[in-house]
Amino acid sequence: MISLFGHGKTTKAIAKRLVNCSIFDDGFKEKSIDEYGNLLLPTSEFDAHKSTLEIPSPGFPPSHVMVKKARNLISEYDYFFDDMPSSIWITGTNGKTTTTQMLQHLLTQKGSVCGGNIGEPLANLDTKAPLWILETSSFTLHYTKKARPNIYVILPIKPDHISWHGSFETYEEAKLSPMKRMREGSVVILPKKYADYETLAYKVTYDDEFDLAKTMGIEIEKVSFKPPFLQDAILAMSVQKILYDIIDYALINSFKTDVHKLEEFRDKEGRLWVNDTKGTNVDATIEALKRYKDKQMLIILGGDDKGAPLDALFEAMKPLHVEVFAIGSNTDKIVNHTKEIGKTVHACYELRVAVELMKKNHTLQTVAILSPAAASLDQFSSYAHRGDMFKNLVLS
Numbered sequence: 001m002i003s004l005f006g007h008g009k010t011t012k013a014i015a016k017r018l019v020n021c022s023i024f025d026d027g028f029k030e031k032s033i034d035e036y037g038n039l040l041l042p043t044s045e046f047d048a049h050k051s052t053l054e055i056p057s058p059g060f061p062p063s064h065v066m067v068k069k070a071r072n073l074i075s076e077y078d079y080f081f082d083d084m085p086s087s088i089w090i091t092g093t094n095g096k097t098t099t100t101q102m103l104q105h106l107l108t109q110k111g112s113v114c115g116g117n118i119g120e121p122l123a124n125l126d127t128k129a130p131l132w133i134l135e136t137s138s139f140t141l142h143y144t145k146k147a148r149p150n151i152y153v154i155l156p157i158k159p160d161h162i163s164w165h166g167s168f169e170t171y172e173e174a175k176l177s178p179m180k181r182m183r184e185g186s187v188v189i190l191p192k193k194y195a196d197y198e199t200l201a202y203k204v205t206y207d208d209e210f211d212l213a214k215t216m217g218i219e220i221e222k223v224s225f226k227p228p229f230l231q232d233a234i235l236a237m238s239v240q241k242i243l244y245d246i247i248d249y250a251l252i253n254s255f256k257t258d259v260h261k262l263e264e265f266r267d268k269e270g271r272l273w274v275n276d277t278k279g280t281n282v283d284a285t286i287e288a289l290k291r292y293k294d295k296q297m298l299i300i301l302g303g304d305d306k307g308a309p310l311d312a313l314f315e316a317m318k319p320l321h322v323e324v325f326a327i328g329s330n331t332d333k334i335v336n337h338t339k340e341i342g343k344t345v346h347a348c349y350e351l352r353v354a355v356e357l358m359k360k361n362h363t364l365q366t367v368a369i370l371s372p373a374a375a376s377l378d379q380f381s382s383y384a385h386r387g388d389m390f391k392n393l394v395l396s
Contacts, residue, residue, distance in 0.1 A: 002055070003022050003051040003053065010057050010121045011023060013120075013121040014076065022039040023039065024046050024066060043066055048069045054070040054072055061164055062164075074144075074146070077136075077140060077144045080123070081147035081148075084127070084132060085130060086130065086150045089151075090136060091136045092156055092157060097258065100114060101258065103240070112131040113126055117134075117135040138164075138174045139164065141174040146181070148182050149178060149182065152189070153189045154194070157176075158283035159171075160280075161308075162307040180198060182201035186202070187204065188202070189205075190205055190206075191206060209227075209230050212235070218237055218238070223237070227290065228291075229262075236252065260276075261278045269364075272366075274371070277387030285301070286313060293320055297367055298325065298369065299324055301372055301373055301374070302372055302373075303327065303330065304328065304329055305333070311337075317338075318341050326348055328349075328372065351379070351393065356393075
């Protein structure tokens with residue numbers, strides 16, 4: 001019996017493809033059957049002795065009782081590895097989605113397909129495609145013990161998902177672990193701080209996007225993106241250069257960045273607002289602050305910070321002209337940190353309250369930013385839900 005933990009997008013796709021699976025989820029209160037004939041069961045029904053294989057949803061926590069009982073636990077990457085064509089995995093803390101999308105944009109004409117942590121689960125990807133481009137989360141990597149990429153792209157790794165992994169070191173090791181399984185002939189692009197990490201793959205190391213562009217022979221002044229998207233573009237172009245010895249400036253410059261990431265828009269009075277709801281950790285919000293460092297900023301911070309320390313964020317705010325509007329479950333924490341650095345702060349608790357107060361303080365000379373440095377699930381169904389509500393509140 002194949003047991004699937006969690007009834008999410010990943011496990012639903014696996015169940016549809018395999019059929020005759022047993023899906024266990026904390027939300028199931030009684031036994032039932034889905035449209036494909038798979039059993040849907042409460043987690044209390046899981047019997048490790050009757051299960052031949054267990055595949056968790058990527059975000060299913062290692063602390064869960066079923067994970068602890070499981071005897072044959074593997075990730076979806078391990079399950080599909082034997083059928084996986086040549087693959088490029090992209091990981092890191094911030095920018096992996098944009099880098100993945102940019103690379104797919106560059107390689108679509110080569111027949112690549114894109115999935116993993118964004119878009120399609122592996123169960124839905126075409127195994128006959130010449131190349132898989134996979135955004136790869138630390139959750140998936142935690143459970144992956146066999147699968148390995150042909151090219152591995154690692155963006156900078158900063159504190160995130162601490163409560164899930166237990167420590168930054170464990171989170172960091174999950175991100176780096178595929179290198180141990182990579183073989184000669186494969187390539188890893190990684191920050192120089194990890195240059196000594198053990199691997200048989202050929203290493204291309206970098207300090208920043210300018211350093212990497214120089215190494216790869218990319219004329220960075222011909223790339224139209226600003227930070228932080230500039231680094232994503234250079235990483236994607238580097239893979240294109242490694243695979244096909246091509247540098248296509250026109251194609252990369254035609255890429256359109258995703259909504260919810262440093263998305264600028266103006267209200268009816270012409271004031272600048274920025275929806276950066278995908279800024280779900282400290283490092284992402286610091287990048288937003290860097291972009292607008294020469295302006296007077298009104299910024300919404302707060303949500304579920306996942307146990308990550310916030311000191312670096314407030315250290316970065318010290319020299320800036322910034323006013324803070326705190327929301328979410330860590331409102332009081334944000335307020336205390338802001339007061340410690342001598343900045344003005346408003347304890348709003350809710351997004352609606354924050355936006356209404358910002359409207360009163362916002363002018364044509366300021367910039368109003370939602371970049372929470374925290375996850376959204378304490379008050380919203382997703383980061384996109386948070387961003388959409390922000391835009392609706394601003395424009396209503």
